[in-house]
Amino acid sequence: MIFKIIKNPKSKAYNEVVALGDKNSKTLGFLPHSAFAKYAREGKIIGAYPNGSKELIGYILYRVSYNKVTIVHLCIPEEHRKGNTASKLVRHLKENTTQYDGIRLSCRNDYKIDRLWESLNFVPIKEKPGRGKEKLALTVWWYPHHHNDLLSQISDYELKNKIVAVIDMNVFLDIKDEREEESLALKSDWLLSEAILYYTREIHNEINRGNSSEIKKSSRKLLNYFTELPFKEEQEFKKILEKLEHEFPAISKNDKSDLKHLAYSIIGGAQFFITRDKELLQSKKFFTKYELKIYRPSEFITRLDENIQVSKYKPQRLIGTNIKSQRITSDNIDYFTRKFLKPDEKINHFQKKIRKALSSPHEYELITISKSEEILALVIFDRSENEKLSIPIFRFLNNSLRITLSKHLLFKAILTSTNENRSLIEILEVYIDEELSNSLKEARFIKTEEKWKKINLQKIIDFGNIKELISEMEYEEIEDSLILDPGDENYEFQKKYNLERHLSPLKIQDLDIPTFIISIKAVWAEQLFNDRSNEKLHLFESKNELLLNRENVYYRSSSRNLSAPARILWYISKNPITKEKGHIKAVSYIDEIFIDDAKKLFKQFKQLGIYNWKDIQKTIDKNGKIMAFVFSDTELFKRPVDLKFIKGLLKTKEEKKFMPLSPTKIKTETYLAIYKKGLL
Incomplete structure (x- = not known):
């Protein structure tokens, strides 16, 4: 099938579209010819043609507003409606509008083509009366284009420390109609402080099968009390669904919906699926390969403490690399004891520390880190005191990433302590060798008696x-x-x-230090700053050493308008893929600046930089030189500071324009104003 954008209102193809639309105006709704012409000139009409034929077998007409695509017409001649032309047209539209938030449409309920929209992964989000005399009910359908925002920090402390569980439709109705006590217990305040209850987008389809508009309306209202599980990978969803349908042949619509709930839960990263479906509960072992546990509401509640422990230490990729964190359990404690026990250490004393952490999941975080089955590290975070983060165990086995990983975890401990408003970090580990001591000193920990400590103040x-x-x-x-x-x-x-x-x-505030705004392209910013624990960075194959470093290097032209030490604000330029506008999202310190032969500097800092040689060649001057500056201790803002605010601030405080292409030196008061704005 061939798809063509029909732009010329005087063309034969355009006249065929208008004629087909007029012929079906009773179902499509009347559209003036002037509106047809407007959509054509905007390139918003797509015609479908069989391969090797000029016969129009359907068209789709749409508009764009508020960054959303709305389908106005989807029209197929009656003689071609038994094929899948409509599906192909919509899929084509989906593939070519990914820059927008998503696609919506309104469809009369009496057309009874819900199955088409469901098959295309649209979901019904609300009902509204039609505009005709009869006010026939319309259902609004929605398909999202999910975008991964560059530099977005995962709310990882909250999510890592809460259970992520999905409820199915029956449990949802239990809560709505107050009909099953074990499901109603899921509303308990103490449980909701430990768990986040999600629903999948398939619940919209099940609600849409309600017997009346009032029932559907009340169900949609209750959805506001839960969270919809993110849906990102349509193709992955289809693959998982096919596997589930092969294993559990679906007979009814409800059976098919059950499988969709499960497929969405799997690709959405849910840890638990709560249901009262007996057949599904009997098949729970099948889903262990997807790291999804199937529980009854009562079973989920009674095992909550165990679930908390599992959710915290669930295996996951560490900052986009193939390094993983995994949980220590009572079953494997002996294995990890043998790995990390020191020659002169009493086994009972060491295991006592681990068991204490295991028995108090609200206060302790205990993980081991590995790469390709090779054990790398064992660390315990103790949060039993409100204003302090204690680290009773901080151990790393001999391997190539030992020191890099130790520096990274120290940096993460500082960020964790800061995010949790803890002003002190204490490392109580007594087995600290010279290499680890150097890592601690570099991270500005101070040795006092038998412990290392660092004070963190976000002021x-x-x-x-x-x-x-x-x-x-x-x-x-x-x-x-x-x-x-x-x-x-x-x-x-x-x-x-x-x-x-x-x-x-x-x-x-009164530190007189050079301060600059430095522009960086979005693709490089993603590499340098992004910390995604659950996904691989998609623009490049990442290097473990780069992603784990607390310091990095950035290259610029060899002009000497930068100095060290200095504070810097990172201005991320407009993203050509996501269309995200330019903004400041991070601060760092410049530690050292080097201007030298480009090849020499590239070789010197290859282990720190994100660039390949071909990337830095563009900034080499006529003498073959380039600038490299080492920066460290990057702090991401809670929210980006937009370009409008930056320009207004520089105009007010410094009476100058902001030119993002070259480093901009700014006053300390300007820096602090932007810093405050980013952390509000």
Whole structure:
């Protein structure tokens, strides 16, 4: 089948479309010829033709508003309606409008073609009266185009620390009609503090089969109390559904819906599926290969503590690499004990720490990290004290990623502590060798007696007020760790700067440090900053060493308008794929700047950079030189700061225009205003 965009209102093809539309106006609704012509000029009419034929066998006419596509006409001549022309036209539209949020349409209920829209993965989201005299009911159908936002941090602390469970239609109706006590227990406040209950988009189809408009309306209203499981991979969904249909042949519409719920749950990453369906419960072992557990409501509730432990330590890719975290259980504790026990350590003492963590899932996070079945690390986070993150076990076996991984986990511990408003990290691990000590020092941990600690303060404050935030002893400990020369003319600057780095993410308001806005393309920003625990970065094959580093390198032309040390704000340019507008989403520090022969610098920093040689060739100057700057301790904003705000701020505070193509030096007050905006 061939699809053609019909643009010329004077063409034969256009006249055939109008004639076909007029012929079917009773079902399509009247559309003036002037409107047909407008849609044609906008390229919003697509005609379908058999291969090798000029006969029009259908057309689709659509409009775009508020970043959504709306199908106005889908028309197939009566003699061609037994084929799948309609499906092919809609699929073609889906494939060619992925830049928009999704596709919607309104269809009269009495046409009874719900099966078509369901087969194309549209779901009915609401009903509304028609515009005709009879006000015949219309159903609004919706198909989403899900986009992965660059630089979007997963709300990973909340999601990693809550159970992700999907309820089926029967459990949903149990809650709605208050008819089954074991299902009603899912509404308990204590349970909802530990679990997030989702529904899949298939529930829209089941609601649409309700006996009356009032029943459908009340069911849709209840959906507001739950969350729809994200739907991203249509082809993967179809593959999983085919496998399930082969294993469990569906007889009725409800049977088919059950399988769709399960397929959506699997591709959506749900951990648990809650149902009272006896046949499905008897087949629960089949779904273990998909890492999906099938429970009755009562069974799910009684096993909640165990479920909490599983959800926290469910195997998952670590920041987009093939490195995984996995759970320690009572079944494999002996194996991990043998791997990480030190020669002079008592086995009972070591296992006691692990069992304590296992028995208190609300307070402890215990994971082991591996790569291709090779065990790499064992770490425990202890959250039993509100303002402190303790790490009683911090162990890494000998392997090529040992130090890189230790630095990364220290950096993640700092981010975790900051996000949870914990002002102190203490590492109580006693088996710290020289290599790990160097990692701790680099991350600005300080050794005191038998532990290492770091203070985290997410504040903006004058240098003179720092002592009010921490104790005199803590201040002296940090001062003692600084290797500074009081006779140095930059002593005051070095003291302020190093204190800011030791107390990060603290920002010292009266630190006179160069500050720049640096522009970066979205594709490079995704590589440098993105942290997605559940998916592989899709633009490039990622390097473990790059993704695990707390420091990276970025190349620019060899102009000398940057300096180090410096604070930087990252301006991510407009994304040509997602159409996301330019914005600032991250801050870092420039640690060092190098200007040298391009090949020499590329070789020197290859283990840190995201570029291939062909990428940096574009910025080499006529002398064969390039600039490379090393940056570290990147902090992602909670929300991006848009270009309009940036331009307005620079105009107000600095009376200059923002030119994103080259590094822009800004005042400290401008930097702090943007920083505050990003963290609100």
